[in-house]
Amino acid sequence: MPQDAGSAEHAAQKSRRGRARRRALGLLATDTAAWIGGFVTAVWTRYEFHLPPGQLSRAATVGGLAALLYVAVAAVRRLYSGQHPLGSLQEVQGLASTATTTAAIMLVGLLPSPDRPVPASTPVVGGALALLFMLAARFAYRHRRDLAMRTDVRSSTPVLLFGLGDAGQGLLRAMVGDPRGRYLPVGALDDDPDKRNLRIGGVRVLGGREDIAEAVRRTGATTVILSVANADAALIRQIREAALQTGAAFKVLPPVRDLVDHRITVTDVRDVQISDLLGRRQVVGDLPLSGNSLVGRRVLVTGAGGSIGSELCRQVMKADPGELMMLDRDESALHALQMSLNGRALLDGPELILADLRDDERIRRIVRERRPDVIFHAAALKHLTLLQRHPGEAVLTNVWGTLTVLDACRDVARFVNISTDKAADPVSVLGYSKRITERLTADAASRFPGTFHSVRFGNVLSSRGSVVTTFQKQIEAGRPLTVTHPEVTRYLMTVQEAVHLVLQAAEIGRDGEALVLDMGEPVRIADLARQMAEQAASTVPIVYTGLRPGEKLHEDLFGTGEVDARALHPLISHVTVPALDPLEVSGLDPYDAPEKVVAQLVQLCSQPVGSAGRAAQVPLSR
Numbered sequence: 001m002p003q004d005a006g007s008a009e010h011a012a013q014k015s016r017r018g019r020a021r022r023r024a025l026g027l028l029a030t031d032t033a034a035w036i037g038g039f040v041t042a043v044w045t046r047y048e049f050h051l052p053p054g055q056l057s058r059a060a061t062v063g064g065l066a067a068l069l070y071v072a073v074a075a076v077r078r079l080y081s082g083q084h085p086l087g088s089l090q091e092v093q094g095l096a097s098t099a100t101t102t103a104a105i106m107l108v109g110l111l112p113s114p115d116r117p118v119p120a121s122t123p124v125v126g127g128a129l130a131l132l133f134m135l136a137a138r139f140a141y142r143h144r145r146d147l148a149m150r151t152d153v154r155s156s157t158p159v160l161l162f163g164l165g166d167a168g169q170g171l172l173r174a175m176v177g178d179p180r181g182r183y184l185p186v187g188a189l190d191d192d193p194d195k196r197n198l199r200i201g202g203v204r205v206l207g208g209r210e211d212i213a214e215a216v217r218r219t220g221a222t223t224v225i226l227s228v229a230n231a232d233a234a235l236i237r238q239i240r241e242a243a244l245q246t247g248a249a250f251k252v253l254p255p256v257r258d259l260v261d262h263r264i265t266v267t268d269v270r271d272v273q274i275s276d277l278l279g280r281r282q283v284v285g286d287l288p289l290s291g292n293s294l295v296g297r298r299v300l301v302t303g304a305g306g307s308i309g310s311e312l313c314r315q316v317m318k319a320d321p322g323e324l325m326m327l328d329r330d331e332s333a334l335h336a337l338q339m340s341l342n343g344r345a346l347l348d349g350p351e352l353i354l355a356d357l358r359d360d361e362r363i364r365r366i367v368r369e370r371r372p373d374v375i376f377h378a379a380a381l382k383h384l385t386l387l388q389r390h391p392g393e394a395v396l397t398n399v400w401g402t403l404t405v406l407d408a409c410r411d412v413a414r415f416v417n418i419s420t421d422k423a424a425d426p427v428s429v430l431g432y433s434k435r436i437t438e439r440l441t442a443d444a445a446s447r448f449p450g451t452f453h454s455v456r457f458g459n460v461l462s463s464r465g466s467v468v469t470t471f472q473k474q475i476e477a478g479r480p481l482t483v484t485h486p487e488v489t490r491y492l493m494t495v496q497e498a499v500h501l502v503l504q505a506a507e508i509g510r511d512g513e514a515l516v517l518d519m520g521e522p523v524r525i526a527d528l529a530r531q532m533a534e535q536a537a538s539t540v541p542i543v544y545t546g547l548r549p550g551e552k553l554h555e556d557l558f559g560t561g562e563v564d565a566r567a568l569h570p571l572i573s574h575v576t577v578p579a580l581d582p583l584e585v586s587g588l589d590p591y592d593a594p595e596k597v598v599a600q601l602v603q604l605c606s607q608p609v610g611s612a613g614r615a616a617q618v619p620l621s622r
Contacts, residue, residue: 024080030137031074031130032067035102038130039063042122058117062106063126070102070130095134103127156184160221160248162209162239163228164190164200167253170264171227172201183266186219212242223249225269236276237531252276274468275461275494277531293374293414293506294319300372301326302357302405303379305333307463308418311499312376313337319503325370327353328379357401367408374414376502377405380434383465384422387429388550391597392590398433399440399585399601406444406452416505417441417454419514421491424456424559428550432601435559438514439580439605445512446579453509454577456516458491458555460498471529475536480543481529488547489522489554501572508568516557516564516573580604 043059044051051059074080079094106123110116159175161168168188175185188200191208198205206215212224224243226236236252243250251269299316303309304326310333313326328334334352339345353370355362357379367375380398381387387394402417409415419438422431438454445452461468467490471481493501497517505515526542533540547553558564562575588600 027080028071031070031134032064034133034137035067035070035126035130036060036063037133038128039066039118039122039126041129042126043118046119046121046125055118059122062118062122063130066102066106066123066126066130069105070098073101074098091138092135095138096131099127099131099134156182157223158186158219158221159183159223159225160212160215160219161185161188161203161225161227162190162212163226163231164188164192164195164205165228167229167264168227169200171225171253171266171269172203174265176201176203183223183225183269186221187215189215209239209242212239213246216243216246216248221248223251226250226252229253229264233277236272240272240277272535274528274532274535294321294503296320296322297373297413298323298371299325300367300370300375302328302375302377304328305330305337306378307460307466307495308498308502309376309378310337310340311495312378312502314341315496315499315503316376317341322373323370324351325353325372326351327355327366329354329356357404358396360404360407363404364408367405367412372409372412374416374506375405375409375412376416376418376506377402378418378502379405380418380437382420382430384428384430384550385548387433388548389594391429391594391601392592394429394433395588395590395597395601398430399436399588400590402437402440403582403585406440409444409450410448411450413450414506414509415441415444415450415452416502416509417452418502419454419456421456421458421516421555421557422552423514424556424562426605427552429598429601430550432598432605435605436580436585436601438577440582440585442512442577443579443582451509451511453505453512454514455502455505455509456514456557456575457498457501458493458519458522458557460495461492463495467525467528468532471532475532475540478538480541481533482543482545483526483529484545484547484551485553486526486544487553488525488551490525491519491555491557492523492528493517493519504572508572510574512577512579514575514577516575518571518573519557522554 039062040056040059043055047055077094077098079091079098103123103126106127107120110118110120110123161172164172168190172185172188175183185201185203187206188203189207189209189211190196190205193208195205196207206218215221216224224239224246226239228235231239231252240250250272252272253264253268254270294316299321301309301312301316301324304313305328309326309328313324316324326334326337328337331347331354334354335345335347338347338349338352353366355366357363379401381393406415417437419434420430422428423435423438424431426432426435438456441452441454460466463469474481501515501517509515529542533542558573558575564573565575566573568574584604588597588604590597592600
């Protein structure tokens with residue numbers, strides 16, 4: 001079998017070399033004819049189409065000599081070696097410089113002769129004509145090859161491209177250069193008036209966004225592709241609506257931040273996603289992130305199996321840590337995480353740690369034995385309504401669990417606590433518990449040598465239990481979409497944005513503070529429900545259920561008295577967080593009546609700084 005494979009490869013190489021030799025010989029013959037024809041034409045026009053006797057043969061002879069000289073100069077420059085694509089700008093530059101050199105040598109050779117075989121202007125005019133003929137031959141070959149590479153009309157989908165910037169033209173070239181491609185561009189649209197009626201890659205620009213319906217009708221396109229890689233949500237919604245009104249399908253190119261590592265191809269085209277339509281500014285990708293703080297470091301992620309934790313693990317792995325430890329109490333979540341990272345899930349590696357934050361001794365032992373340098377604390381209970389009914393669980397996991405980790409992390413270099421916008425002026429058990437963790441982290445920052453800080457962001461799109469996944473499941477089940485209030489708004493982020501912010505905190509966060517991302521404008525959940533309902537295959541009603549206990553109509557990014565200070569980056573705020581004495585927290589009774597537990601949490605959130613004295617010598621455990 002290996003011998004057969006080697007023979008096949010040898011045969012393929014031999015075939016490629018044969019084609020290259022044939023092409024080189026064909027170009028030599030073409031270029032020789034071009035020089036002879038150029039010189040003959042130059043002499044012919046010089047004598048106004050009435051050649052003296054013998055002049056034609058002399059012109060052809062001198063043209064042949066020029067062709068030989070040209071071939072010699074081209075051989076020195078390796079012009080026929082195939083180092084540049086045929087008809088490319090690089091080859092044109094090589095042809096022009098070689099032709100100029102040849103014409104100059106011929107002119108210098110003719111000028112001193114008193115009895116010239118051809119007029120002195122012949123090398124200049126003939127050289128220019130020869131170059132024109134050579135370029136014409138190459139462009140004709142290139143055009144014929146491009147036609148052969150065109151997508152088969154019978155097996156492809158006719159598409160209309162909107163946007164012919166760099167990304168759009170890159171996509172257009174990819175489409176017209178794939179003979180087996182699934183898309184055939186039959187027209188293009190662009191709002192730039194200077195591009196109207198242009199032909200780019202053989203595809204005509206038919207107008208702007210107001211001409212979508214007419215362009216679809218004229219071209220017969222069945223799909224409209226938005227090929228603007230940096231399009232904002234308003235443009236996406238407008239073009240999508242116009243395309244759907246014509247009965248055409250709608251697809252998009254992903255944001256430019258997802259395309260920077262490779263050339264645009266047809267496979268980049270995808271269906272529109274809800275994050276494309278939300279009006280969220282994908283600002284985190286503009287933030288500088290060197291990742292140097294994680295290179296070679298031992299990193300521990302708690303809650304590694306969750307939506308935030310798993311994406312955090314994926315991005316941390318790209319920063320080349322010395323060791324990545326992934327801790328979670330959910331064995332199925334760890335199994336899924338390892339599968340997504342390695343393509344297999346044997347569950348036998350030391351990187352997976354099965355443990356519960358409620359087990360004080362187990363957490364302390366893990367940190368003592370594994371000695372992490374950086375800890376990202378993502379483990380928490382997050383479902384607001386359940387925690388309102390069971391506030392003791394928030395105490396056990398969110399509050400005391402964080403205390404356990406903080407107590408064990410006295411010697412770590414950096415600790416990043418993941419919080420939520422619900423911690424700003426909290427009115428829910430989730431918000432109370434996360435605000436307390438921010439304050440406990442600030443207290444640890446004042447007492448331990450490492451850097452301890454929090455990160456605060458909004459709802460995460462497509463995380464487990466998020467509004468988007470809830471709506472998707474309701475649509476799949478054929479049920480109405482449930483929205484609490486027509487005017488309710490939330491700050492929404494993609495999981496990639498949220499995790500990038502967490503990693504950013506590890507770079508620029510300072511002791512005791514909370515970092516808050518500028519998340520743009522909040523999104524009306526009713527609008528989100530309407531947009532998702534419009535994408536459903538069947539009609540989906542929207543039902544309003546009323547705000548639940550602990551829910552705000554509008555979330556806040558900053559609490560009362562917090563100052564929006566952006567000291568290190570215009571998109572990240574640094575909020576001062578008052579420390580909370582851990583002795584106050586250790587007095588909570590999670591098994592008390594729910595209303596009493598909530599009252600205790602409320603009191604701790606509003607506990608004035610230093611009310612119970614410092615706890616510098618008191619461990620954080622209960």
